[in-house]
Amino acid sequence: MTLTGTSPLASPNAPLLDGPALWPAQAHLPTVLGRQLVIDRGEGSYVHTTDGRRLFDGTAGLWHANVGHAHPELARAAYEQMLRLETYHIFARFMNDKAQALGERLAAIAPIERAKVILNSGGSDAIDVACKLARRHWQREGRASKKVILSREFAYHGLHAFGTSIAGLEFNREGYGTDSLVPETARVPLHDAEQIARTVAEIGPENIAALVTEPVQGTGGVNPPATGYLDAVQKICRDNDILLILDEVITGFGRTGAMFAAQRYGVRPDLVTFAKGVTSGYAPLGGVLVAPRIWEPFYRDESSTPVFRHGATYAGHATASAVALCHLDILDRDQLLPRVVELEAVLRDALDGLAQRQSAVVDVRVAGLLGGVTLADHLAAEHIADDMIDLGFITRPLRGNTLQISPPFIVSDDELVAFVAAIEHAVTARENR
Incomplete structure (x- = not known):
């Protein structure tokens, strides 16, 4: 499209406005376009x-x-799976064999004993599900006031509604007409466990559903935990009956030298979100590892057992699951x-x-x-x-x-x-x- 005439768009900005149709992610467009x-x-x-x-x-x-890129085994895994079954959903009575196999594999290596596995399409999805599940847990428990999600200064947890709401990077929260898309959220300092305890006391533990943290902050500046910090956070959560959610979207599957950073730092979370490294990016896949205290009430054979309304079309995608299984084999073998x-x-x-x-x-x-x-x-x-x-x-x-x-x-x-x-x-x- 060429902009002409007296339109206000026909200006020195016209070359930018005539740029590619693809809108780049996380970009200040005037300083990016033309240099991509x-x-x-x-x-x-x-x-x-x-x-x-x-x-x-x-x-x-x-x-x-x-x-690394262009790994032939992962390409073959996707190709062979697509020839057999590209995917089939995992809603209600249905399941596909690769999603089932991946669930068993992930539960076996999880930093949570007897974990159940929720699969979806990526890290932002996983955070949304984990935060919703934390709140759903307390509602089911009859503790309706426990809704607030705490997160850390400089945290990044994706950009879905919950991820945007709990962002510790203020620029990811700005411009939406409210301090938080989901209102019941609050931030705590980067390394100050004592301040976390004070914040919990101020808000009231009876009002707090969960605390979400990356074991090692990524986008916030690559911030490993201060010595003793995660232990202190874990104790605060246990003492105040607050669920601990570890965001291992970056750190999961070996990035810190352990399969999960929870294992490196000796943390026992209630929920773990994962994505990225589960397939090395060869297929979009993420999910949540869930501790028994949370999943068991949804599995009981009782007429009063509730339904947790999670799920998306590509949750448990068969091809993505096949790629993840192959990838885990490569991590082990090599x-x-x-x-x-x-x-x-x-x-x-x-x-x-x-x-x-x-x-x-x-x-x-x-x-x-x-x-x-x-x-x-x-x-x-x-x-x-x-x-x-x-x-x-x-x-x-x-x-x-x-x-x-x-x-x-x-x-x-x-x-x-x-x-x-x-x-x-x-x-x-x-x-x-």
């Missing part, structure tokens, strides 16, 4: 753009490409979780050296194959991320002027060190301008 990178191919830890660049994927897409533990040490050494050499690097944080590099205020993470593209590496700017490091688990030691070296090169170049 179109990815058309991947191989292992690298992706290729339509303009001929080969880029090291230092973020594993959006934290998900754990076994010993990728022990490999993450090895890579954590490599990354920690490289980032410690970077911080020692560069005064513009004010902090580095590592948990498994998750790293964050916080830069001094005068050095914008957005600019460094752009410069890194020109050096052949992908990183992302996160909250707190922080650069994201979360490459695939198949990265070599040398590639990981080279990635950190490229950050140093970009920082030095900017400092010397």
